[in-house]
Amino acid sequence: MKNYKRYLVTSALPYANGPIHIGHLAGVYIPSDIYTRYLRMKGLDVISICGSDEHGVPITLKARKEGVTPQEIVDRYHSINKKAFEDFGIAFDIYSRTSNKVHYETASDFFLTLYNKGEFTEKSSEQYFDEEAGCFLADRYIMGTCPHCGNENAYGDQCEKCGTSLSPNELINPHSTVSGSKPVLRETLHWYLPLDKYEPWLKKWILEDHKDWKVNVYGQCKSWLDQGLQPRAVSRDLDWGIPVPVDGAKGKVLYVWFDAPIGYISATKELTPDWEKYWKDKETKMVHFIGKDNIVFHCIIFPAMLKAEGSYILPENVPANEFLNLENDKISTSRNWAVWLHEYLEDFPGKQDVLRYSLCANAPETKDNDFTWKDFQARNNNELVAILGNFVNRTLVLTNNYYDGKVPGRGKTDSNDDSVLNEMARIKEYVETSLESFRFREALKEAMNLARLGNKYLTDAEPWKVIKTNPERVKTIMNIALQITANLTIVFEPFLPFSMEKLRGWINFNELKWSKAGNSDLLASGHIINKPGLLFDKIEDEEITRQTDKLIATKKSNEEAGAKTVPGKAVITFDDFTKIDIRTATILEAEKVPKTTKLLKLKIDTGLDTRTIVSGIAEYYAPEAIVGKQISIVANLEPREIKGIESKGMILMAEDKDGKLVMVTTSDKVSNGSTIK
RNA sequence: UGCGGGGUGGAGCAGUGGUAGCUCGUUGGGCUCAUAACCCAAAGGUCGGAGGUUCGAAUCCUUCCUCCGCUACCA
Numbered sequence: 001m002k003n004y005k006r007y008l009v010t011s012a013l014p015y016a017n018g019p020i021h022i023g024h025l026a027g028v029y030i031p032s033d034i035y036t037r038y039l040r041m042k043g044l045d046v047i048s049i050c051g052s053d054e055h056g057v058p059i060t061l062k063a064r065k066e067g068v069t070p071q072e073i074v075d076r077y078h079s080i081n082k083k084a085f086e087d088f089g090i091a092f093d094i095y096s097r098t099s100n101k102v103h104y105e106t107a108s109d110f111f112l113t114l115y116n117k118g119e120f121t122e123k124s125s126e127q128y129f130d131e132e133a134g135c136f137l138a139d140r141y142i143m144g145t146c147p148h149c150g151n152e153n154a155y156g157d158q159c160e161k162c163g164t165s166l167s168p169n170e171l172i173n174p175h176s177t178v179s180g181s182k183p184v185l186r187e188t189l190h191w192y193l194p195l196d197k198y199e200p201w202l203k204k205w206i207l208e209d210h211k212d213w214k215v216n217v218y219g220q221c222k223s224w225l226d227q228g229l230q231p232r233a234v235s236r237d238l239d240w241g242i243p244v245p246v247d248g249a250k251g252k253v254l255y256v257w258f259d260a261p262i263g264y265i266s267a268t269k270e271l272t273p274d275w276e277k278y279w280k281d282k283e284t285k286m287v288h289f290i291g292k293d294n295i296v297f298h299c300i301i302f303p304a305m306l307k308a309e310g311s312y313i314l315p316e317n318v319p320a321n322e323f324l325n326l327e328n329d330k331i332s333t334s335r336n337w338a339v340w341l342h343e344y345l346e347d348f349p350g351k352q353d354v355l356r357y358s359l360c361a362n363a364p365e366t367k368d369n370d371f372t373w374k375d376f377q378a379r380n381n382n383e384l385v386a387i388l389g390n391f392v393n394r395t396l397v398l399t400n401n402y403y404d405g406k407v408p409g410r411g412k413t414d415s416n417d418d419s420v421l422n423e424m425a426r427i428k429e430y431v432e433t434s435l436e437s438f439r440f441r442e443a444l445k446e447a448m449n450l451a452r453l454g455n456k457y458l459t460d461a462e463p464w465k466v467i468k469t470n471p472e473r474v475k476t477i478m479n480i481a482l483q484i485t486a487n488l489t490i491v492f493e494p495f496l497p498f499s500m501e502k503l504r505g506w507i508n509f510n511e512l513k514w515s516k517a518g519n520s521d522l523l524a525s526g527h528i529i530n531k532p533g534l535l536f537d538k539i540e541d542e543e544i545t546r547q548t549d550k551l552i553a554t555k556k557s558n559e560e561a562g563a564k565t566v567p568g569k570a571v572i573t574f575d576d577f578t579k580i581d582i583r584t585a586t587i588l589e590a591e592k593v594p595k596t597t598k599l600l601k602l603k604i605d606t607g608l609d610t611r612t613i614v615s616g617i618a619e620y621y622a623p624e625a626i627v628g629k630q631i632s633i634v635a636n637l638e639p640r641e642i643k644g645i646e647s648k649g650m651i652l653m654a655e656d657k658d659g660k661l662v663m664v665t666t667s668d669k670v671s672n673g674s675t676i677k
Numbered sequence: 678u679g680c681g682g683g684g685u686g687g688a689g690c691a692g693u694g695g696u697a698g699c700u701c702g703u704u705g706g707g708c709u710c711a712u713a714a715c716c717c718a719a720a721g722g723u724c725g726g727a728g729g730u731u732c733g734a735a736u737c738c739u740u741c742c743u744c745c746g747c748u749a750c751c752a
Contacts, residue, residue, distance in 0.1 A: 219681045220747085227680075292682085292746065322682075323746075330745090361700085366690085367683045368745050375689075375701090382701060386714055394711040401710080441690080445700065459708070459716040467710095538712060598751055616751025640752055650752050661751090 004316075005283035006045035009036050010264045012290040013053035013098070016077040017062050020084050021338035022371055023331040024291075026359040027321040031440050032289035033090045034360065037494035038435050041514035047278060049267045050085070051096035052078040055241040056256035070240045074099055084341040088352050089497045096267035098259060103266035107259045108245040110309060111234070115246060119308045120191040121231060129186035130176040136188055136237030136251065144174035188237055190252070191244070195229035198304040202229075205314070206299065213299075214438070216366070217320050220295045232301065234258040261302040265312075285316045292320050319438040322364040326371050327551055336554050339371070339547075347547070353496040354380050354536065360444050360495060373547045380539045388451040389535040392488070392503060394458055395481040396532040402467065407482055408475035409525035417480055420457050424450060424487055425518035431491050432514075447491045454484040479525070482507070486522035490514065499535055506532040581636035582652070582676040583607065584666060587629050590621075601645055602626075606635055607673015614647035620661045632664045632676055 011032040014020055020029075029050075036048040054074040063070040074097070082095050096103070114120060127136050176183045206213070206221045213221075234255050235244050241253030268275040278284050288298045298318050306312040324331060331338045344355060358379040362369050399405060413421070427450045434443035461477045486509050493500045493512060504510055507529045509522065516522060588610065589603040598616040613633065632652040639648045652664040666674075 216682050216746095221681095223680045223747090295681095296747090325745090362689065369689080372688095378688090378701065381712095381714095385712060390711055390714050392711095394715075398710050445690095448700085455711095455715055458710075462708080462710090464710045465708095534712060536712085538714095614750085614752085618751095634752085637752060642750060642752080647752070653751095 002285075004285035005281070006278060006285075007036075007039050007047070008268070008278045008284050008286040009039075009046060009048045010286070010288050011048070011050040011092070012288075012294055013051050013260055013263050014081055015056070015058070016052040016054045016074040016081070016097070017059045018077060018333045020081050020341050021331060021333070022326070022341070022344075022355070022359060023324040023338065025088065025090075025341065025355070026324045026363050026369075026371070027291040028289050029085065029088075029090045030356055030360050031319065031321065031363065031438070034440055034443075034494040035287070035289070035435065035438070037091065037497065038514065041490070041493060041512055043513065043515075047093045047268065047271060048091065049094060049096075049264050049271070050090075050092045051094070051098065051263055051267045052081060053256070053260045053263065054078065054097055054099045055253070055259055057238065057240075060238070060240045071099070080342065087345055088341060088356065091497075094267050094271040096263065096270050098263045098266075100266065100270065102270050103259075103263055104242050106266035106269060107242045107254055107262045110262050110265075110305070111254060111258070112245055114193075114305070114308050115191070117308070117310075119193070120234065121194050122189060122191055123231075124187050124189045126185040127188050127237065128174065128176075128183035129188075130181060130183050132176075132181040136186070142174050142176060142183060145172040189248075190233045190235045192231040193234050193258075193301075193304065193308070194231045195301065195304055196231060198307060199225065199229045201307065202300060202304065205303070210317075213317060214319055214365075216292060216322065217295055217299060217318055220292070221299045224296055224300055229300070257297055257301065258305070261297065261305070279313060280311050282313060284313055286313055288315050288318045290318060290320045292322050295320050317438070322366070322368045324359075324364050324369055324371055327373070327548070328370055337551075347543075348539075350498075353499045354384060354539075357384055357444070357496060360440055363441050365439065365441055373544045377539050377541075377544045380536065383448060384536040385538055387448060387455065388488070388492070391451045391454040391458070392485055392506075392535050393532065395454070395478070395485050396506060396529065398463060399478055399482060399529060400531065402463075402474065402478065405529045405531070407523045407525055407527040407529065408479050410479035411472060411476045413476060413480075416457075416460065417476065420453060420480060421483075421520045423453055424484060424520065427453070428487070428491060428518035431517075435494070444495055447488075447495060450484065450488055450491060454481060454488075457481065457484070479523075480520070482523050482529075483520045486511075487517055487519070490517040502533070503535060506530050578677075579636075580634060582632060583635050584630055584670055584672055584674045584676065585633045585635075586672050587626050587631060590626050599642065602651070604631070604633065605672050606633065606649075607671065608635070611648045612645065613649050613651060614642040614645050615651045615653075617651070617653065617661050621663075626663075629663065630665055630669060630672070632666070 009032055012028050014024060032048065032050075036046055039046040052074060054070075059070050059073050063073045066073070078097050085092065085095060098107075128142055129136050174183060175181065202221075203225050206218070207225065211218065235249070235252045235258075236255045237251055238253050239251065241256065242259050243249065244252040244254060265275070265279060268278055272278075278286075290298050295318070298315065298320075303314050306314055326337060326339065329337055345352070348354065354376070358376045359371070361379055361383075362371065362375065399407070402408075427446055430446040430449075431443045434440070434446060458477075458481055463474045463477045463481075466477070467474045485503070485507060489500045489504050489507070489509060490512065507523065508527065511522060583606060585604045585606040587602055587604050591601050598618050600615055600618045600621070602613045602615060604611060604613055634650045634652065637648075637650050639646050653661040654664055666676075
């Protein structure tokens with residue numbers, strides 16, 4: 001393993017439009033915190049960088065919705081999240097923000113360097129422009145009718161009703177959410193980073209030189225590289241963000257994905273005047289902690305930017321985690337399906353380490369995992385209380401009883417003593433190896449094995465019995481139990497900093513050097529320990545029930561919200577209505593469109609003609625079951641090509657609130673082509 | 678749909694060719710220093726299904742099913 005002079009650890013910048021939840025913690029911030037705490041304990045030169053990502057369209061939308069400025073939004077969540085991290089002991093050296101002056105300068109300079117080196121290509125394209133407001137509209141600023149489900153409040157990038165992703169020019173009757181006017185297409189110029197140019201280099205750098213990356217990360221990169229990279233726009237027409245620092249770029253800002261990772265650099269600048277040695281010296285090891293949604297930015301785009309700039313180092317590893325679910329359901333901010341950090345601390349004050357422990361022990365390192373309150377309780381009661389807390393308690397109580405809190409001297413050891421002491425040293429190595437390779441779950445389990453070892457040692461040695469026959473021997477036993485306790489404060493420090501601080505206070509021990517772990521003489525004979533308390537408390541069923549009830553209530557209110565029928569549409573004239581040619585028809589043939597999940601190709605008799613219609617009903621109707629059925633169709637809809645088949649018309653379907661489709665038919669059989677009015 | 682990542686005892690996971698392992702839970706026993714905590718033992722798996730390669734497969738190949746993420750068809 002190469003030895004580096006210093007470490008630069010970055011954690012994904014949380015987006016400042018909402019609070020932090022357990023998914024963020026488990027995926028990114030707990031691993032990065034454990035890693036940096038460990039490196040610091042080794043006495044290495046390490047800095048941990050994070051901050052709020054404060055640009056981008058969703059923040060401006062949220063601001064508009066609440067009638068405040070974007071700055072107010074980011075100020076709010078920046079301080080909430082900064083505090084949440086502090087409260088949980090996530091020890092960044094700096095928690096900065098991308099609305100800082102130093103970040104504006106850094107990002108502008110970065111852009112200019114690439115610009116002057118001719119690394120960008122320029123291209124103009126047609127985008128929607130709001131003539132009343134006098135600005136270009138980002139996708140999210142355009143609303144209109146969803147061509148799929150008829151929802152009149154679909155956004156330019158996605159319809160939130162049916163989940164379809166859209167592009168603005170697909171919307172029917174698009175209108176600007178800024179002024180309400182109908183936008184027009186207008187030419188606009190943007191700068192692109194030609195990722196394709198870096199493809200050969202990226203292929204070598206990742207696919208050949210970094211085979212050691214986690215399989216999910218490597219696989220995702222390989223997939224992108226195999227498909228071929230496209231130039232990517234680095235600017236947007238928007239007024240919230242960092243202005244593009246060149247002439248003729250009025251009203252244009254850096255695209256948020258370009259500006260955000262540079263935030264790592266500017267935060268470092270803000271932290272130390274020595275920032276360049278962390279970013280530009282090959283002796284620095286840079287590690288990005290992120291979630292799986294961020295892989296492409298940190299493994300492909302940001303490295304390409306750094307490479308294009310030329311003077312920066314590249315990440316040595318990008319240990320991305322998968323996602324955490326909550327009680328079998330995706331965590332979702334908008335559905336309030338989450339455990340928010342600030343709420344957790346209100347319900348479980350002082351129990352940061354319990355959450356840290358259960359999230360790390362169940363971290364989604366190789367696949368999506370599920371957080372359940374029952375598991376949380378079990379981890380606390382059966383592991384933290386029963387194994388770690390109990391061992392510490394047994395040891396300290398016995399020491400106080402027998403020796404009045406004075407560490408007894410160790411006499412001659414027997415073979416069992418020796419093997420326990422050797423095992424202690426070996427556990428340190430295991431924890432270390434696991435941490436170095438970003439296997440935090442495993443590292444934590446190994447650390448817990450030290451407490452298990454201690455429990456077993458006490459039970460085997462039975463000092464409470466031996467004290468009656470051979471008090472000298474008990475001194476040795478208790479000395480060893482106390483050495484194990486002192487060791488626990490070191491190996492658990494990265495994982496459970498709050499509890500270990502408590503424990504160090506009880507045993508008057510403040511040696512936080514990783515190199516001391518495995519040492520069997522941490523507490524000298526005669527060393528005085530204090531009266532202990534309990535390291536962890538049991539969590540009763542009622543507390544867990546309160547949490548699950550809370551979630552059940554959330555689910556219920558979501559269902560009620562979802563059960564609302566689609567809002568009514570605007571009034572139309574009778575003329576409008578008569579334009580629609582609705583008639584009965586019969587399905588003659590039906591077959592599945594190959595390589596699709598939802599599409600059926602139908603041949604139908606409309607009374608006027610026989611025609612083909614492609615319909616997205618395959619999930620609800622089997623082809624053979626619907627041949628011969630009489631249905632209703634819109635006969636005069638503009639033909640459209642779907643998966644290479646021309647579809648002439650649309651079959652009427654009733655869609656209920658969970659998206660189930662049911663055919664609209666007549667109650668009695670009528671002849672094909674009967675009009676419906 | 679395409680691509681990526683998963684599917685291993687009740688739960689959560691490890692295990693990339695050589696007798697299937699860990700933590701928790703369960704059952705039985707022991708101990709009493711300890712927050713009914715601790716220690717020992719046992720039960721529990723045809724390693725998603727089906728084919729194949731091999732002396733030998735959870736592990737390699739083919740194919741299918743299924744879950745998650747990104748992506749795509751719903752006129």
